[in-house]
Amino acid sequence: PAATVTGAPSQAGLLGRYASSLTGVFGAPSRVLVRGEGVHVWDADGRRYTDFLGGIAVNALGHAHPALVAAVTEQLGTLGHISNLFTSGPQIALAERLLELAVAPEGSTVFFANSGSEANEAALKLARRHGREDPSGRRARVLALEHSFHGRTLGALAMTWKPTYREPFEPLPGGIEFIPAGDAAALEAALDETVAAVIIEPVQGESGVHGWPAGYLQAARDLTRRHGALLIFDEVQSGTGRTGTWFAHQNPAVTGQDEPVVPDAMTLAKGLGGGVPIGAMISFGPQVSALLTAGQHGTTFGGNPVATAAGLAVLDTIAQTGLLQHVHDLGARLARGLGAVDGVTAVRQYGLLIGVDITVPSGVETPVPDGGLAPAVVRAGLEAGYLLNATGPSTLRLAPPLVLGEEEADRLVADLPSLLDAVLQAHQQQHDQEN
Numbered sequence: 001p002a003a004t005v006t007g008a009p010s011q012a013g014l015l016g017r018y019a020s021s022l023t024g025v026f027g028a029p030s031r032v033l034v035r036g037e038g039v040h041v042w043d044a045d046g047r048r049y050t051d052f053l054g055g056i057a058v059n060a061l062g063h064a065h066p067a068l069v070a071a072v073t074e075q076l077g078t079l080g081h082i083s084n085l086f087t088s089g090p091q092i093a094l095a096e097r098l099l100e101l102a103v104a105p106e107g108s109t110v111f112f113a114n115s116g117s118e119a120n121e122a123a124l125k126l127a128r129r130h131g132r133e134d135p136s137g138r139r140a141r142v143l144a145l146e147h148s149f150h151g152r153t154l155g156a157l158a159m160t161w162k163p164t165y166r167e168p169f170e171p172l173p174g175g176i177e178f179i180p181a182g183d184a185a186a187l188e189a190a191l192d193e194t195v196a197a198v199i200i201e202p203v204q205g206e207s208g209v210h211g212w213p214a215g216y217l218q219a220a221r222d223l224t225r226r227h228g229a230l231l232i233f234d235e236v237q238s239g240t241g242r243t244g245t246w247f248a249h250q251n252p253a254v255t256g257q258d259e260p261v262v263p264d265a266m267t268l269a270k271g272l273g274g275g276v277p278i279g280a281m282i283s284f285g286p287q288v289s290a291l292l293t294a295g296q297h298g299t300t301f302g303g304n305p306v307a308t309a310a311g312l313a314v315l316d317t318i319a320q321t322g323l324l325q326h327v328h329d330l331g332a333r334l335a336r337g338l339g340a341v342d343g344v345t346a347v348r349q350y351g352l353l354i355g356v357d358i359t360v361p362s363g364v365e366t367p368v369p370d371g372g373l374a375p376a377v378v379r380a381g382l383e384a385g386y387l388l389n390a391t392g393p394s395t396l397r398l399a400p401p402l403v404l405g406e407e408e409a410d411r412l413v414a415d416l417p418s419l420l421d422a423v424l425q426a427h428q429q430q431h432d433q434e435n
């Protein structure tokens, strides 16, 4: 129900202020959001939306989850920040829990950061350290995959493939090369004793949700080990339960095998804090962990008590409420439903990380709108009360809160044909008027 709070600033007014002070820093948002609860958010005009984006794979528990609110509130009221000259109970407990869930061997360590980019900066530094420890002095190359996304800070950007993200900021840190994604032969051809590390998203999110042929990740594991390079998994988007296992490299649907593919380092962020900023880099085993020595790297806020208390609340709640199984089951149901919609040409689904390719439904003559069908469906979704996301002109990416219910999932499936229809009808009308 639409309920505008008396005296509260209007959405149009707020968007006007945004336009004069913030546009140019971020994109142009069409809504000001004021409140969230579970899988719903409300805008400044009181309109409700079902959230199929989850803050881009962040809101693991949904909005304003009582366990997360309580953990953060209590921690902030007890001990909020201490710097890394000290440690705290939540920081230690979250590190222990992550190592346990990652089945990391004795001697593994966790470095806490504040974002995915920052976690990947730490991983890149780890790779550099590994290279510099090599007596040959020649182990300086880092391999990343085409279509990868690892973040927007300069080091993370240097490992990110998309030319339009990179080119405005060149020169980027050097030594990073891209190889065809999902191609074990290409990886083998690029690997030799000059490679310090290979970084891979077990499921690429920003590219439109792409996994790999069965066995690719294990091949990457075997090949990097053979050539003495580190294998780094960027699980910023795919981790923390998103695909229905704690981490995607443990998911048989991702790896094609029952046993996890264990990396040398893994980065996390997004869902780990459930909305509170936190990042982490886990280094597996004592040898890799020893590459970064105390004081070599740091960050003021990393692992602060509030963020780590949030992380613990997220992991506890996922475990206690059986969310991994729910993600597994509901993701499959959603993918089945979406796959049967006329106009959907492909569904790539790993738990509740879902890429949906769309085209004009059969028998419809309308040309595709400028900018593509998917961004237009996102806009139509907003009008119909959905937060959706497009990763390209014809690809929708869904990454809803893990607590999404069957009812909401089924409703999106039922509404997608009318969203497509609305887009195409509006476009046809515009087309007719112009001609």
Ligand code: PMP
Pocket: 056, 114, 115, 116, 117, 118, 120, 149, 150, 151, 152, 201, 205, 206, 234, 235, 236, 237, 238, 269, 270
């Ligand atoms: N790695 C991956 C795989 C991501 O999807 C993202 C964010 N989309 C990042 C890194 C960067 O994370 P952040 O925006 O928190 O810096």
